[in-house]
Amino acid sequence: MTPRTRYDLSRVELDALPAFAGEPRYRVEQVWRGLYHELVAPDALTSLPRALRDRLRDDLPSALDPVTEQVSDRGDTVKSLWRLVDGNLVESVVMLYPERATVCISTQAGCAMGCAFCATGQAGFNRHLSTGEIVEQVVRATVHTRLLGRRLSNVVFMGMGEPLANYDRVWAAVERLHADLGLSARHLTLSTVGIVPGIERLAREALPVNLAVSLHAADDALRDELVPINRRYPLDVLFGACARYLEAKGRRLSFEWALIDGVNDRPIDAAQLATRCRSLPLAPHVNLIPLNPTPGWPTRGTPPAGVRLFRDELIARGVNATIRQNRGTDIDAACGQLAARPVSIAAAGRPGTGDQASPLPGGSA
Ligand code: SAH
Ligand code: SF4
Numbered sequence: 444m445t446p447r448t449r450y451d452l453s454r455v456e457l458d459a460l461p462a463f464a465g466e467p468r469y470r471v472e473q474v475w476r477g478l479y480h481e482l483v484a485p486d487a488l489t490s491l492p493r494a495l496r497d498r499l500r501d502d503l504p505s506a507l508d509p510v511t512e513q514v515s516d517r518g519d520t521v522k523s524l525w526r527l528v529d530g531n532l533v534e535s536v537v538m539l540y541p542e543r544a545t546v547c548i549s550t551q552a553g554c555a556m557g558c559a560f561c562a563t564g565q566a567g568f569n570r571h572l573s574t575g576e577i578v579e580q581v582v583r584a585t586v587h588t589r590l591l592g593r594r595l596s597n598v599v600f601m602g603m604g605e606p607l608a609n610y611d612r613v614w615a616a617v618e619r620l621h622a623d624l625g626l627s628a629r630h631l632t633l634s635t636v637g638i639v640p641g642i643e644r645l646a647r648e649a650l651p652v653n654l655a656v657s658l659h660a661a662d663d664a665l666r667d668e669l670v671p672i673n674r675r676y677p678l679d680v681l682f683g684a685c686a687r688y689l690e691a692k693g694r695r696l697s698f699e700w701a702l703i704d705g706v707n708d709r710p711i712d713a714a715q716l717a718t719r720c721r722s723l724p725l726a727p728h729v730n731l732i733p734l735n736p737t738p739g740w741p742t743r744g745t746p747p748a749g750v751r752l753f754r755d756e757l758i759a760r761g762v763n764a765t766i767r768q769n770r771g772t773d774i775d776a777a778c779g780q781l782a783a784r785p786v787s788i789a790a791a792g793r794p795g796t797g798d799q800a801s802p803l804p805g806g807s808a
Pocket of ligand 2 (some may be wrong): 554555556557558561562563564565602603604605636657779
């Protein structure tokens, strides 16, 4: 069951709400502006008559109930844990950089892809998020950054879940973010484990969003082990889809590579990755991330010197590669660490951990 909440409705569906019966039509415009420009809950719009506000409170509930907020990197990384109306928990992370503010959002409660090294995968799949649940994470992040005097400019679909396994709702959210929240499609990035039919569909979309493919191995036997969906869409099939995507869009693709000590950081891994990159019609960009620790995976990330060595090996082979700065590892907010465990509430704010967790007062959107 995916619930219907205030950011699930299209403009046409809002217009058809029985709550507006007998009201002048400009009331719908007022509520839409409240949702997408002022970012205010409909029942808090004081320009509306009290009776209408009461009706809208019931018809347009919020999707996200704040549970905790944890802060890291001296306030520049903030992880929020949200309870959905059916009790499921998801997380989103706001990251402030000198030149931009980015939110990393979830698209599913859990994930069915079962990548061994990922905390979300280790916890299993609960359900898809609705378009409204996805959009409201961005709205909350926008409110958060506005309060800090900053403008939220970038959205990465790299939180919990596999975006292309929830294609229709995710794409509807992309269109809403672009058309109604005013975010540039070029600043939206979808990250996929390699769902080939989803990549094929993306290639046909008009909006120029960015695509990141989580590769982690350029050899089928190793990738089968790390990323089980590789058995369904092996590397030749995945690279075929990537090539068609590049031909259709003419936009650069990026590959994510989480470096695992002694597993995928060997010279042979760099050589295989370079060969694969050269097979594409447009040179991709490789993002290297040292594997972040998760409770259910004993292997550790490549130490910093090894990460630099791997990058240099790639560059020497003509591959465009950079090391991604890790954010929020101390609050389990970094790539692959989102698990939305209620235990994180109990653990948060332990003396001496440096974490700060505080139950938030009511909704801010
Ligand atoms: N399901 C999508 C998006 C969410 S995962 C995908 O897999 O792309 C976001 C990114 O975090 C992916 O690149 C994923 O491979 C990476 N990741 C998962 N677990 C990780 C870990 N323990 N350390 C570093 N990166 C990890
Ligand atoms: Fe799912 Fe992505 Fe984690 Fe794999 S890495 S389990 S696809 S969230």
